[in-house]
Each structure stands twice: as structure tokens, then as C-alpha cells.
Amino acid sequence: MGSSASSKGTQQITPVTVKPQHEVVGATPTTQHEKQLTVVRKCIAFLKIATSTGGNAVRLNESDDASKFQKFSAKRELLLPGFIKSLEELHVTDDYTTDTAMENLLTVCEMSNVADNETANMLISKRYPELFVKIWKAVYDDKMYESNELERQYIVFNLLKQATISFTHVACRLCTEMGTQRYGIIPLMAKEFEHPLMNQEALKHGMKKAVWDSPRETLKKMVNILANIIRKDIDNKNVFRQANVVHHLQDLLNCRFLIMRAKALFCLVYLINDDENEALNTTNDNIKFVLKVLGKCLDEPEHYCEHYTYSAAVVMDGICFLAANDNNKVNLVKNDIVPKLITMMTTENLAEKRSASRAVWKLAFHPDNKENFKNNKKLIEVLTNLSNVETDAATLNACKTVLWMLDEDNGVQKTRAKTAKNRDKDKSEANELGKETVLDIESLNGDEFDVNSPAKHVMISYQWGVQTQMIRLKQHLKKAGFNVWMDVDNMGGSTLESMAAAVEQSAVVLICFTEKYKNSPSCRTEAEYTYKLQKPFIPLRLQEDYDPDGWLGIMIGTKLWVDFSISKTLDENHKKLKQLLGDRGRICEENQPDNDCSLNNPGAPESEVKRPNNFHRASVSIKQPKPPANAREVASWSTCQVSSWLAAHGLSELKNRLEGYNGQRLLGLKTIATDAPDFFFTEIKKDFGFKSLLDIVKFKQALDEII
Structure with missing residues (x-):
């Protein structure tokens, strides 16, 4: 295995000599020892590729060619019988370091590479969350990062994480299940943050180049899993907070390795509340860093950055949560997110269009951004075009709503006016x-x-x-x-x-x-x-x-x-x-x-x-009621129009009492009636001189007709 060291200089692990993967596949073991080495080599070869590419999982988009989906669907069907058998055998196994157990876990990893939402969610019925905890507890040892004797435990530990990263990336229901308190998975994983090799000093003095068995890589895998689980179901937020995950992730924001900062930040945006969001982003550093990661993704042909192991759509999903805070909304626009949004909304990638249009919608709630968007002809052009031709309901709704918010969508306004x-x-x-x-x-x-x-x-x-x-x-x-x-x-x-x-x-x-x-x-x-x-x-x-x-x-x-x-x-x-x-x-x-x-x-x-x-x-x-008055119209009423309104409701005797009331003040009276009814009824009886309950009822009904 590779080497890693803490600030005090930890013992190095002697790496296993591994032939290139094509040689391993063709090798035929002749002795029991060689057979054992072959299993270990196959597992390490899988982990090496996963580390160098950011994961072996296939990335499919809804806009991909049908033949691509069929190809991987066929591969899933081929792997499925062995996959189910491996899960069943792993459930009844106590020693996960045997050749058979490791082969079974490698089979699970291979399925995770091509898993779709349906296959991954099937893991709930196969009790995968329970199996995850069982394997973790069986192989975890504080010394496995540094001990040659615990080499197999460490390999199994990393295979388990790698498979789980891929499964949780595509499966919402599995993430919901794993994030609940029922299995204790989140507290179990959070404890690894406390390992001496995971602190800032140890990470800073670790190896510069990421290798599959470095503490940094295994920590990155863990944060990946945590990020997937919370990203897919924010309802489990309190479980993460109770496990002190927020504190540990905030520490990683100071890590010298940018990839660890990125992983921590994109997990944190789903976990922090509004006050913490404010404190976390007192400067523009995090905003700029997030946009840098997004830019790296957009620079790649398929908008996926292997270095950060993120797609542009996943980054934009995180930005949507970052934009929950109003200050962040303004800072994102000031730091030129709009051109990136336009790029994503004009691609054929459906996930990108959805996430980018949703982000524009969120950003448009701030008045400063509204003015910015109104003056951005290119953005208005893209929004208008999508609102006319887009077939995806989520994207269409977002674009039409933003235009409506900006008072640019004449089509909607005309339709509503006609109605x-x-x-x-x-x-x-x-x-x-x-x-x-x-x-x-x-x-x-x-x-x-x-x-x-x-x-x-x-x-x-x-x-x-x-x-x-x-x-x-x-x-x-x-x-x-x-x-x-x-x-x-x-x-x-x-x-x-x-x-x-x-x-x-x-x-x-x-x-x-x-x-x-x-x-x-x-x-x-x-x-x-x-x-x-x-x-x-x-x-x-x-x-x-x-x-x-x-x-x-x-x-x-x-x-x-x-x-x-x-x-x-x-x-x-x-x-x-x-x-x-x-x-x-x-x-x-x-x-x-x-x-x-x-x-x-x-x-x-x-x-x-x-x-x-x-x-x-x-x-x-x-009985057909009188046409209700619209609050926007009432707001512009003069005192004379208020008097006419009273007369229309048979309340002419109140004209003198409401002298000086214009539309704005009348709406204020309506607000008091709604928010403080006891105070309202006491005061109008005293100030307006109502002589009967019927008069009070008539006045209140007239106010209620203002919509």
C-alpha cells in the first residue's frame, strides 16, 4: 500500500507491487499465495483507477443517445445475478478479508459503476445500509492506515466507500435511508474526522500526489458519501448536525488541498442555516472558489471535471443552496455567474438547463439582481427563447416565472389580463x-x-x-x-x-x-x-x-x-x-x-x-357577489375613491369617520383586521362609532372583499 505520514512522522506502509491492469486480467495464478495476491491486485487496480479518474461510475445524461443507455442497461442485466448473490453472501459473512468476501465486494463495486436509480434503490430491499454498517465495523481499526498486517481491512474499507459513492450518487431513496438515525451511519462516518491522520497538520504534511491509499483519499471518499446523502435528501440535516459534521467540514475549508475544500464546501451548503451561511461567507473567497470550480467543469467537453470529480449540474445544484442567503445572491452575480448560467441554459444537457434556470430563479428574488437581469439582453433572450420552445416542464416553469418577476413576459401578462x-x-x-x-x-x-x-x-x-x-x-x-x-x-x-x-x-x-x-x-x-x-x-x-x-x-x-x-x-x-x-x-x-x-x-x-x-x-x-377590489388597485385610491367604495357597500355614514383615508391607509386597516382582530374590533367600535354589530359585520365584509 502507499505511504502516509502524520506531523510526527508515522510508519510507512510497504506498497504492494501491482502489475498494470491488462496484465493482471490475463494472469493465471498457479499457487494459493499467487491466487491471494491476484484478488488483492484486482481490488487495488480498481481503486487506483477510481482515484485517478474521480470514480469509475458511468455518467449518463437524459439527453444522451439511446444506444448509450441500452449498452449500460445490458451490462447491468449481465452483472445482476452475480451482484445479488454477492450481496447475499456478504450478509452472512463475518470475515470480510477472505478472498471470497473481497471478490464479492469487488462485484458490488463493478455494479456500482453502471448502476442507475432503480438498481441502486433496490439496495434498500437488499438491506445495504445494514450491510454497510456491518462491514465498516468489522474491518475498521485506527491502526489500519499504518499497519501492514491490516492491509486487507484497509482495502475492504476503501472498496466499501467507493461502491457507496457511486450508489448514493444516483439513488435518492437509498440516500434517505442511509441518512436516517435508524442505522447510525452518519455518526459512524463522522468519527473518522477525529482520526489523528485526518487533522489539518497531518493532511498538510501528507503526500502531495493523491494515491488511492492515502488518508486524504479515504477522507475524500467519506465526504463524497456525506455530500451525496444530504444533497439527495435535506430532511436528514439534523442527523448530520447532531453528529457534528458541520464543525468538521468547516475545518476542512482551511485545507491546503483545493479538492478537499471543494468537497467540504459543497457538502456544507446543504447543512448550514442562514446565520451560519452569513458567517461562512463574510468574504467573497468561497463564492469565487465555487465559481472557479464551475468554470473548470464548463471548460471540459462534457462539463465534468475529473480533478474535482464534479459535473457542472452538481456544482450548480450546490450554488442554488448557497444562493438561499440574500448576500450570496448579490455576490454570485457580482462575481459574474450570469455568463456561466447562460452557457448551461443553452446546452443540450437537460440536468444543466434545469439547475441553471432554477439558479436564475433563485437569484432573481434580490432586487439588485432583478435590475441586473433586466439590463442583460442576452439573458432575457435566452429566457424568452426557452419559455417559447422548451419542452421540459421544470425548465419552462423557471424561465417563465423569472420573466414574470422581471415584468418581461408580456405573453403571460396579456393572458392573465384577458382572463x-x-x-x-x-x-x-x-x-x-x-x-x-x-x-x-x-x-x-x-x-x-x-x-x-x-x-x-x-x-x-x-x-x-x-x-x-x-x-x-x-x-x-x-x-x-x-x-x-x-x-x-x-x-x-x-x-x-x-x-x-x-x-x-x-x-x-x-x-x-x-x-x-x-x-x-x-x-x-x-x-x-x-x-x-x-x-x-x-x-x-x-x-x-x-x-x-x-x-x-x-x-x-x-x-x-x-x-x-x-x-x-x-x-x-x-x-x-x-x-x-x-x-x-x-x-x-x-x-x-x-x-x-x-x-x-x-x-x-x-x-x-x-x-x-x-x-x-x-x-x-x-348569489353572485360584487366584483372584488384588487389590492394593487386599492393602493392607488384617493380619499374620494375610498368614499365611493363606502357608498357602494351601504356605509355612507362612515365617510366622515374615514376622512383622510386613502387606499394605502385602507389596506393598512385591512392588515390590522387580519393580524390583530381583537384590537381591530375594539378600536373601530370606539373610533368609528359603530352603533350595531350589523354595521361592524358589513364593514368587515367590505374589507374582506379586497383581494
Whole structure:
């Protein structure tokens, strides 16, 4: 094995003489000793190639030729029987240093080279996380970095890591499983940071050139695995933090080896909170380094840098998390990320287009960047072109939303203006005829809700990770007589247009927050549009122990939230939510007891959920309401227009009381009514001289009609 030394001068390991791989393959062992050497040589040859190339795993893109996929699919089929047999034998083995065990582990490594998402996720049913822990504990020894007697343990240890790097690179479900507390994998791996050969001084005085068996290389493998696991499922973030991974990775940012800095940084961006992000990036050094790595990737023909073992798409995914912090957003643009984004959005690589368009979307939330983007003709040209011709839904949605945010997407604005015009026309015709409008109640069932309907609704804004809970909440509210809108299937038609119309027509928005909600550009777009229109909103917490931070913390401010993250308090919190909603978004009275709610029978399909009697038929006659006033229009009202608004609602007697109130002040009054209802009702009775409860109700209903 290769040599490594700590600052005190550790014992060197005598390297095994290994012939080139083509010679090893053709060799025929004649003695038991030669046969044993052959197994060791084959394993070392595999690890040498993996080290020199950044891993043997095949990198396939969705845009690759079909023949390439077929080629590696055929290879997987060929390896599959031996792969499954090897896993089964490894599970019942106690000594992993035998020839048979090492051959089996090498077979697993060979499959990891060509594994796709389906094959790698199959490892869950094959109990791979359990096997990983068993092999690690069986072979790990503090002295194996320096002892010749522990050579085989060290080889097995590195084979296990190399296979796991490749599997976790492609498998989301496997990463979720390995990152949970159940197996203790993260704390087990984190302990290796504490080995004397892994500290900064030892790494600094180690070998300059990376070889497969240096401590630096085995540490790099470990960080690779950690990065893959957290990148694929950030829900396991607390497991990493409890294992002190953040502290260890921060130490590596000072490592003299740039590749170790890169590995540590691209793992950290998924683990740190907003405050730590601020402290980590007090200078532009990390931003510049990340963009340097991205540039190295883009310089390569396939946009993959073997030195850093990263593709441009993976680097951009990390940048998206780095951009969660507003200061980082500005610094990324100041350090010329835009040309790199344009390069990635104009390639045929689908993963690159997705990650780059998502990054542009995230960066566009900062006002300084918005102005920069508006003045960048090339960027606008690329965004416009993709919004017209792109077939990938994620990329298309990102580009159209950015243009909408920049007020550059005239197509969307015109479509929405036309839709609004048609709604106004329908209302006008209904009013002129003096008829009641028949509304299809089935069209008000949340995800099937017709956004052109004049009826107001409760909008559920959430991130996809909690969709199951939100569907149950939707059923509960519908059963209580509320008209609920919820995006279940990426919305009908244009995602952007549907979202905007849904917010505009809402009586109140439920902000169902988790950390993933905070990091999602789609969720932030919904939330900020809600805030911009001064819509009433009620925060619901869906992730235990998560307190909103960053932009979400600023938006929620001192508002009290209803905690839906703890199952044992759900019944109590449903009652709280209905109290907070009041009559906003309600279209009929509740007439079913709470204990019949589908939340207590989560397996029941929506079609079996009992509804109030007046939901039984497909349609019901509802009096057509007055056209609601739009908050953006109200904001520009003069005092005279406020007086006209009072008269239109039969509240002319309040003109003198509201003298001096323009549209902005009226919206402020609406905000107080939403955020501090007790204070609102006490003060308006005293200041406005209301003489009856009916007058108060009429005034409050008039305010509620402002959307």
C-alpha cells in the first residue's frame, strides 16, 4: 500500500507491487499465495483507477443517445445475478478479508459503476445500509492506515466507500435511508474526522500526489458519501448536525488541498442555516472558489471535471443552496455567474438547463439582481427563447416565472389580463340580467378549482414533501364548508398563471412551511406574491423543530403559527385553524362532527369522505357577489375613491369617520383586521362609532372583499 505520514512522522506502509491492469486480467495464478495476491491486485487496480479518474461510475445524461443507455442497461442485466448473490453472501459473512468476501465486494463495486436509480434503490430491499454498517465495523481499526498486517481491512474499507459513492450518487431513496438515525451511519462516518491522520497538520504534511491509499483519499471518499446523502435528501440535516459534521467540514475549508475544500464546501451548503451561511461567507473567497470550480467543469467537453470529480449540474445544484442567503445572491452575480448560467441554459444537457434556470430563479428574488437581469439582453433572450420552445416542464416553469418577476413576459401578462377581462365581462352580464349564477361545486374541490370562478377560496401554499398531509387538511376544510384551492398535479394549464390567479382570488392563504418550503423558489414566489398583494395569511408549521429563518422568517415575523408537525395535537390545531379562518373562504355551514373527519381515517379516498348535505349535488345556486377590489388597485385610491367604495357597500355614514383615508391607509386597516382582530374590533367600535354589530359585520365584509 502507499505511504502516509502524520506531523510526527508515522510508519510507512510497504506498497504492494501491482502489475498494470491488462496484465493482471490475463494472469493465471498457479499457487494459493499467487491466487491471494491476484484478488488483492484486482481490488487495488480498481481503486487506483477510481482515484485517478474521480470514480469509475458511468455518467449518463437524459439527453444522451439511446444506444448509450441500452449498452449500460445490458451490462447491468449481465452483472445482476452475480451482484445479488454477492450481496447475499456478504450478509452472512463475518470475515470480510477472505478472498471470497473481497471478490464479492469487488462485484458490488463493478455494479456500482453502471448502476442507475432503480438498481441502486433496490439496495434498500437488499438491506445495504445494514450491510454497510456491518462491514465498516468489522474491518475498521485506527491502526489500519499504518499497519501492514491490516492491509486487507484497509482495502475492504476503501472498496466499501467507493461502491457507496457511486450508489448514493444516483439513488435518492437509498440516500434517505442511509441518512436516517435508524442505522447510525452518519455518526459512524463522522468519527473518522477525529482520526489523528485526518487533522489539518497531518493532511498538510501528507503526500502531495493523491494515491488511492492515502488518508486524504479515504477522507475524500467519506465526504463524497456525506455530500451525496444530504444533497439527495435535506430532511436528514439534523442527523448530520447532531453528529457534528458541520464543525468538521468547516475545518476542512482551511485545507491546503483545493479538492478537499471543494468537497467540504459543497457538502456544507446543504447543512448550514442562514446565520451560519452569513458567517461562512463574510468574504467573497468561497463564492469565487465555487465559481472557479464551475468554470473548470464548463471548460471540459462534457462539463465534468475529473480533478474535482464534479459535473457542472452538481456544482450548480450546490450554488442554488448557497444562493438561499440574500448576500450570496448579490455576490454570485457580482462575481459574474450570469455568463456561466447562460452557457448551461443553452446546452443540450437537460440536468444543466434545469439547475441553471432554477439558479436564475433563485437569484432573481434580490432586487439588485432583478435590475441586473433586466439590463442583460442576452439573458432575457435566452429566457424568452426557452419559455417559447422548451419542452421540459421544470425548465419552462423557471424561465417563465423569472420573466414574470422581471415584468418581461408580456405573453403571460396579456393572458392573465384577458382572463381577468373575461371574468369581469361575465360578472357584468350576470349583474345586468339580475340572475343568480349557478356554480359547479365539484369545480371548487381544491386542485380541480376553476381559477376563473368569482368565489373566494382558502389557498394552501406548500412544498411537495408534505403533500399527503396537505391533501388530508384540504379534505378536512372542505368538509367544514370551506372552498379550498390546492395545487395537486402541477396545476391545470400554465403553472405560473394558475398560481397568480389562485393567490389573487384567495380570501386567505395558508403558508404551510418547512425548511424545504423556505428553499423552494416556487414556494417563495407564491409567498412573496401573497405578501405583495397584502393577502391575509396564516402560517402552519409542518416540520417539527424548524423555526422560519431567512426571507421566510422576515415574512412571518411575529405572527403566531399553528403547529401541524405534531400528530397528537392535530385535532386541537384543526379547531384553532378554523377559528382563525372564521368565514373567510367558507361557502356553506359545517354539519359533520369533527371525529368523522378523514384525517382520523387517512386511508379513505377523497370520494368516500362524507360531505355536508349541500355538497351532495353537483351544483347549487349562489348569489353572485360584487366584483372584488384588487389590492394593487386599492393602493392607488384617493380619499374620494375610498368614499365611493363606502357608498357602494351601504356605509355612507362612515365617510366622515374615514376622512383622510386613502387606499394605502385602507389596506393598512385591512392588515390590522387580519393580524390583530381583537384590537381591530375594539378600536373601530370606539373610533368609528359603530352603533350595531350589523354595521361592524358589513364593514368587515367590505374589507374582506379586497383581494
